[in-house]
Amino acid sequence: MELLFFRIRNFASSSLVRRLVAMADTFADTPVLGSASSSSPSSTDLETALLLNANDDDNNNNSNSNSNDNDAVPPTGLSSWLFILMCVSALVASCGFALAAPYLPEEAKESYSCGSVCVGFIFSVQPAFAFIGSPLCSQILKRRLCSRRLMLILSLNVAGLAFVAFAFVMKLPKPHENQPPVLFVATASIIRAVSGLASGAVDTTVFAMIASLCNHEQAHLVRTQGEESTSSTTTTTSTLGDRMGKLELAYGLGFAVGPAVGAGLYALGGFLLPFLVVGGLTVVLVAPALQVALQMGPHADKSERARQIASLVELSEESEAQGDDEEQCSVGGLVLARPGALAALCSAALSCACFGALDPSLQIYILSSVSDAHAKEATSAVGLLFCLVAFCYCLATVPVGRIADRAAPHACIAAGLVGIAVGFFLLGTPKFPIPYLGEAWAKLLPNVIARSAVALCVIGPSAALTFVPSMPALIMEARKRNGIGRNDNWPGEEVWHDSLSGALSAAWSAGAFVGPLAGGAVVRGLGFDDATGVFCVVLGAMAALQLASMLY
Template identity: 25%
Template structure:
């Protein structure tokens, strides 16, 4: 029997080509009770899915959705990073302590961590379009309000208002992020990882230009104008989304499983470990790398340039890794290489004292940032598809409701890492120094490599068992149920 016909319809035929390599074998027959005929139908229904992603090949509806999502991610990334160059100084003038300023920044991730699963659970009841558009409008409103906070009295009132506005803005972004991934999965079912990677590029561009744009406008017009401008752009994007974003319908039957059943999937747990590890690592550098670079007597502009290396390469590489995940099916190979690259990158950025042949020079740090930028996308992007496949493997339907739940968990775990990374990084650097602290962060990535390898090996064992069982059923089905009649002489 042709093995490619055993592949789950969630996997396109590109993934089926690597079935024999064990990349997706565990999902080949996630409904083990299905008949041979059903498996054959599933295989034939996916025969046209192995089409490379291209803008020209999209329908008018898909192009509209893609462009609007890209703009939303661009503005969101820009708005999130806009205040980095000037807010700490302004907040200090208002009497905010360094700890309070750090908590104002990290409260954003904490709110998203708490509310993302809740938003994902109620996505289909609220409506994907409504959640997306309302999230944008809330974010735009809060951006404008944040620009007015310099009018607040100094001291506790200023700090409390910053927390309040930042937290409500995070609630809006939670709705945007949760609905965004669900819309991607619904509109581009055969290219989920590719489109997700492309939108991550847009978000990365926003994160890169946000500090520069914010600093420039702040220098020209003061505290308020950067937030007013960004709030206006976000509002405009929200109006366009309301006008042109198609309604996202979900005609599936009501979900029987609770959202926490998702945590019974080993694949989902593995994905969340990888996401958490990657997020802790990338956010670890936010408060710690700049002081580490001061030993090289770099100007603030050059330090900023070093910071942009990893986000720039991440944004450029994510569509490629999404393409490999969608059309080639190299999910576990990419995950293993990506996490291995992350671990090596943090050893270089330190550089780790446990590899004495690594010199403590600027070029080593730059090489580490380059490796990190290329590997972080490989470690993160395939987890999206891995979580979706794991959810369907335990009985969740391949529908908008499931996409929302997965989106909620993905964003929640990512933001948990974004909250823990700077906190853990600050503690480790104070206690053991940056070199050893980066080595500890590298261990998180190497642990993710170990999880991926173990899971991949178990996958191959299960795959061989499934193939052997199917082949046995086929052989048995070919045995005549009655002996042939004896021909008379």
């Protein structure tokens, strides 16, 4: 009986019954047939009544659907809040990456008789395993084995614990006389490897989350303002350029602040204090705070805000359904089909390699160019020079992101490569690619520290021109491969974010690993001055290939 009443009630609420009732109400006052003033309702009147009621139903349905869509729209400030959290994660990861640079070589030399080769190997392990961890994290996210938010929280916790563990490597037993420090190098390398895996996962996850955040912002813009608004408003790619510029600002601050914080804490409490403070803050404060802010947990997942956050930084069901084809979302297939994608990844790796090449060689070059009486001042100046290039990089990231919004990303990358080449030419006195110009520059500014400062002021902003547009360039190549215009709304773009962010992070890590090794080898073989000429030629050739890829 209850089922019968339920069906009757549903039938009574149907649109057909409502229209018939409305039509009956319209003609309820019609006189009975045969009276003097009677007039039977015509078929035109009946059709008009039905159309009016149908339009009322359609308007009601549209208003209900619009209200539901508006209810699903997250608060305006939520996107900015989530973006700030991503920048904090990037700042923590990059700060820990450069934390040990000022004091680890000297400590390892005094305590374990480690030479430059052993210390260089320990430093190179982290970017090498970040190169491994980035595509690994990308595959985990792509196959939905873990959510992006959970991956970010776990990666930060692992990175923080690795920092804490590295604080105790100096407590290991010292080797016997004339024996290599195998235990120290192996333990330090394993810890740095874990840290590299975690930092690669953080980078990949942050890139993917920010790309999806921009994608959802653009989708909401199209939904609220109409498809014609895409021609006059920022697109997903252009929004991503601005976001990536600000994210690179956080990375640059981390690389600039990390050595300074590490050196200050080392002066206060020795080798233990920097890693205990940074690692402890990451595990005790940063990771739990991010977990609360991202609304993670069984109880938080039931809240409306948690659903809004998940809708912004995780894959939507529509995009996930479009990503079932593995070949369609393969970075390898994209690189083979679109030379511009390969050029963007190679440019990212080459730029990082050039930066890494300065680490083992710039200090030696400057110290060899000054007298012994000024060696101490020159050593301090080298630290300030590295801070200078990081500072110039940070200043340029946000303006470069906005430039990338309005220009072709590949053109920005090519301009950045040319700028880095000019900076390397100014850094030394190379005999090529332009003969005699290097010697003329050295005579014009004889002070090697001042000459290096000018060169690094050119390299910093140029590096921003190369790094910031890399992710927008890759997304644009994925759009071209699928026949999607730059200004068109494309829900399937979101499926690419995990793969492209993993590939880009891996390219940067590969450059950071290869740069010190290749740079040191070139400097030893040719000398610093001629090595800068080699870097100029390679960077110029890569810029030409980058421009050529735009024609395809």
